Amino acid sequence: MIPAEFEYVAPSTVEEAVRTLDRAGDDAKVLAGGQSLLPVLRMRMADPGLVVDIGGIPETKGVREDGDALVIGAMTSHHEVMRSDLVRQHAELVALATRTVADPQVRHRGTFGGSLAHADPAGDLPAPVLAMDAEMVVVGPSGRRTVPAAEFFVDYFTTALQANEVLVEVRLPKYTGWRAHYEKFNRVAQAWSIVGVAATLLVRDGTVAQARVGLTNMGATPVRARGVEQALLGSPPSGEAIRQAAAHATEGTQAGSDASAEADYREHLAEVLTGRALATAAGG
C-alpha cells in the first residue's frame, strides 16, 4: 500500500492554500484529516501530483457563536465537535451524528469539513447539515462565498466546491431547545451507514412545531425528507403520527444497490429508521 509519488505542502493560511490550489489546477488534492483521502491514495485510486494539507490552518478550527449562528470551523476534528458544549446546546443533531462516525482514532484525525467536502453518500454528516439548512462558507481566488447546503452536495463525491476553493466553515442556525436523534444502521461498528436518518424536532405544547429530517445513503447526495417534516407538523410526536409521517420517507429518494444493500431494502430501512429516529428524538 504505497501511494504514487506526490508533492506535499502545508500552507498556514487559507489564502496561501487557495493560491496553491489555484496554481495547481486539477492536479491537486486537499488533505483535511486524511481519513478518506489517504486510503484512496494508498490504493492508487487517485494519484494527484500535489497534496495540499489544510489541517494545520488555525483560522479553520474551532466552534464559536456568531449572533444567531453557530459556526463550526471546517478543520475541527470530529472529536472536538461531539464534545463541544456549543454544538451540544445549539446543534445536538450534529453532535449525535458525529458520535457515530467510525471509531475514536478516526474521530480524532478526521474533520467536520473534510467529511462534508468528501461528500460520500454513506457519510453521516451531510444529512444533518442538509436538514439543518446549514450554510457552507467557501474561499476561492475571488474571495469568500456562501453556499446553502441544499446546493453544496451535487452528486456522488461531488460538491459545489471548485478545484481552487476551500471549505472554511459551516454556519448553522441555532436549534436551541430542539430534540434530536441520528439513527444509523450498519453491520459492524467501523462500517459506513447502509442508511441513516437525521431528525430534529421542535415540540411546543405537545405537538411538533417544526421538524427537520435528512437521510443518509438514499441517493447520490443526502436527501431532505420534506414529506416527513410536513406530515409531522401540528401532530403529537408519537405513535400513529410518526408512523404516518415515516411513510413519506422515501419520497424523492433514489436509493442505489451496492455491496451492503439493494435498493428495495434501503427503502424499507429508510421508513423503519425514520420512524425510530423520530420516536427517539421525540422521547429525548
Add this chain to the structure above:
Amino acid sequence: MTATPVSPTESELGRSRKRKEDARLVTGRTRWTDNMTVPGMLHMAVLRSPVAHARITSVDTSEARRMPGVQAVVTGSDIAQRQGSLPCAWPVTADMKAPPAPAMAVDTVNFAGEAVAMVAARSAAEARDALDAIDIDYEDLDVVLDIESAARDDSPLVHQDLGTNRNATWTFDSAEAGTGGDVDAALREADIRLDRTFRQQRLIPAFMEPRSVLADPTGEQYTMYSATQVPHILRTMLAMTLGTPEQKIRVIAPDVGGGFGGKLQVTPEEILAFLLAEQLGRPVKWTESRSETMVAGHHGRDQVQRLSLAARSDGTVTGLDVKLLADMGAYLRLVTPGIPILGALMFNAIYKFPAYRFSCTNVFTNKTPTDAYRGAGRPEATFAIERMMDELAAELDMDPMEIRRRNWIGHDEFPYTTVAGLTYDSGNYEVATDRAMEMFGYQQLRDEQLRRRQSDDTVQLGIGISTFTEMCGLAPSRVLGSLSYGAGGWENSQVRVLPTGKVEVVTGTSPHGQSHVTSWSQIVADRLGVPFDDVEVLHGDTQSSPRGLDTYGSRSLTVGGIAAVHAADKVIDKARRIAAHLLECSEDDLDFSDGRFAVRGTDKGVAITDVALAAFTAHDLPEGVEPNLDAEANFDPENFSFPHGTHLCAVEVDTGTGGVRIRSYVCVDDVGSVVNPMIVEGQVHGGLAQGIAQALYEEAVYDDDGTLTTATLADYLVPSAVDLPEFHTDRTETDATSNPLGVKGVGEAGTIASTPAVVNAVVDALRHYGVNDVQMPCSPQRVWRALAGVRAGSSTGSESGGGLGSIDSGGGFATGASGGAR
C-alpha cells in the same frame, strides 16, 4: 557433594501465567519479517492479474526496466522451467486430477490476483511504481465461478488439459467400511426424512500480519525468513519443488502475527522471492499489502452441502447421507483437496448414528485457491449436522437439546468407536451441557421467547444450540497415511539443561500467537522442578529446531507438548543415573521431586541443576553415560484428541430491519487438562469471534467477472470487540487418555462450535414465521428477505460487503490491466 536447596515450586500446570511473549509482541519491539533489513537487500513487488481467466498474449516490461531503482523485472516465461509446480501434499485419491501450479502464471491466468510479473528494486516504493509500467495483454477465456455449474459436464473448463473441473471424488460408506449400516436402507425405512442444502460461504483468513518473505542467498546456506506457520514443511518443499539441496536451505519463522491456517502454505511468493534472490545474488524482501492478502492469500470454506437425515418419530437418528461440493479455487495448494476430507469423519459428531455415507467432489473454479482456515473441514461438518439436529427437532416439535440427548454418546460408553471409524477416547457431554444450560438460564429464555412471540414483538428472541466435538491433535502418522497425506503427524522436542542449570526446550511446532513459549516453559518447569523463568523455548528456525512438522490442526500441545514431556522425562532418567552415581546409591533409592533427587530415608540429595553441571564437566560420570544433560524425543500420537463442548447462543432479531444482535453467549468446553487457563480462555474467545464472524459478518464475494469485491477490510467485515457480546465461558475437564498430560487441543474449538449456535438461534427466532434457513452470513438484508419472503431463495451473496464508503474498491492491488482486452 551437597545439594543446592531448591525452593519448592507451586505447580506450574493449571496456572494462569502471564505470557512471556507479550511484552515484545504487544509493543512491536520484535522480529516481524518485515522489520528485518539485511545488507544489500532489494525489495520485491508482484504484479497480479486483474482478470480471472485469460490467455496472456503479450508482455512488455521494457518501460518498467528503465524505471528508477529497478534491478530486475521477471515474468512467468523467464522462470517457466525453474519455478516448478507448487506442492500439493495431499493427493486424496489415486486418480485425482491436478493441474500444474506455477508460482507465476506463464501463458494463462486462472484467477484474479494470480502473479504475472515481479520487480526487484532498491526501495519498496520504486518496486511498486514499476509495476504500473508493465504492460500485459490478455485474451479473455470463459470464467468459471459457480461450483455447482462448474461440476457439470457441460461447463466451460478452468484447466483445458484436465478435461474436467472435477478434481476428485472422495467417499466413505459405513456399510462398506464395516463401521455401520446402509444409509439407503435407513432413508427408505425412516419415519422422518429431512433433506437440506447448506452453503458454506467462502472466507478469508485475515490474519493481522501480512505475509512477508526475506530471501537471503548470500551465506553458505540459502536463508529464508517467512511469516509462515510451517518453516519445516517450507524447507522440505522448497528443496523438493526447486531441486535446491535441502541441507543448503535454512528457513526461519521469526515472530509471526497470526495465521489461522492462512499461513499453512508454501506460497507462490516464497518461491518467487527465492528465485529472484537466487537470480540476483542479493537478498530480496517482499511484504504484501492488505489487498494482496485478500486476493492472493488462500481462502477457506466454500462448500455446498446436501444432507439427508433419517430418523424415527421419537427423534432417534437412523442414518445420515452427506454430499458435498467443495471449491478448490483455481489450483491445489499445500493441502487444498484434503480440507473437506478432514470434515468427512466429523459429520456424525457426538452422535450414535448407525449408518453414515459421505461423498465429496472437489471442483476447480477461477477463484483464489482455498486451503486450511481455522477448523479446516470440521467447522463445515459441525455446522451442517448441528443445523440438521435443530431442523429435526423443529420437524418433530421436540426441544432441540432433547433431540441431542437422545442421540449422543453417553459418558459411560467411552471409548466409543463411531460410525465414521474414529475412536473417541473420552468425553462427558452430559456434564458440559448441564453446566451450560444452568449458566445460560435456558428455561427463562424460552419463556421470554414465548412472550415475545405471543405479543408479536418487533424484537424476536432465538436460542441456538451447538453440542460439538472435533478431531484435533493432528495426527497419528498411520492415519494420515491411510488418508494419503504426504507426511506424518509426529512431533519432536529436545530438552537441554545447561551447565548453569538453566533449561532450553526446542520444539518443532511453530507458534504464531499460541503462546508456546509460555506453555512449554510451564510444562518443562513442572517436569524438571526448575523455575518457570529459567526455561527458554526455541522454535521456528530449522537450524536451532531441526525437526518438526509445525503448527496447525490444534496439534502443538497435544503432539509437540507431549514430545517435550517425553524429552524432559528422558532428561530426568539420565539425571537419575548420574545422581545415583554421585550419591553412591542405587537409582531405585532416589525420589525425584521439586527438581531434587533425594536418597530415600536420608537427608542426602542433589539438585538436577547440579547434576547438569556434573554432566557438563564430565569428570566423574557413571560407566556408559555420555556427557551433558540433554535428551531428544519424537512423539507420534496413537489417536486424535476429541475436545467437545456445549455452546448456547441467544440472539435478538429486529424484525423491522433484519438486524441480529447476540444477547447472550455461553459455552462450556472440555479441552481436557489445561496447562494455562488464561491462554485457553483467550483461544476460546478468539475462536468464538471467528466462528460468529462466519455466521453473521464475513464473506468473500466475487462479481460475475471473477473479481473479488471484498478485497479490503472495509468490505470484508471482520468484527471487532465492539460487535461481539460478552462471552460467558466455563470448562469441564475430562482427560484425554491418549497422552500423559490428558490434554486436548483448543485452538479451533470456538470457531468450530460457534457458527451453528448463532445460525440456529437466528433461525429459531424466525421459525414461527415459517423461516427454516438463513444463508450465511446472516446479514440484516438476508434476514429481512427471509422474513418478508420476498424473492425467496434469491439471496446468493452479492450483498454481503460493507463498502469503502461508496467507493468502488475492487482495485486495491496492482494489476496489469493496461492495454488489456478489457
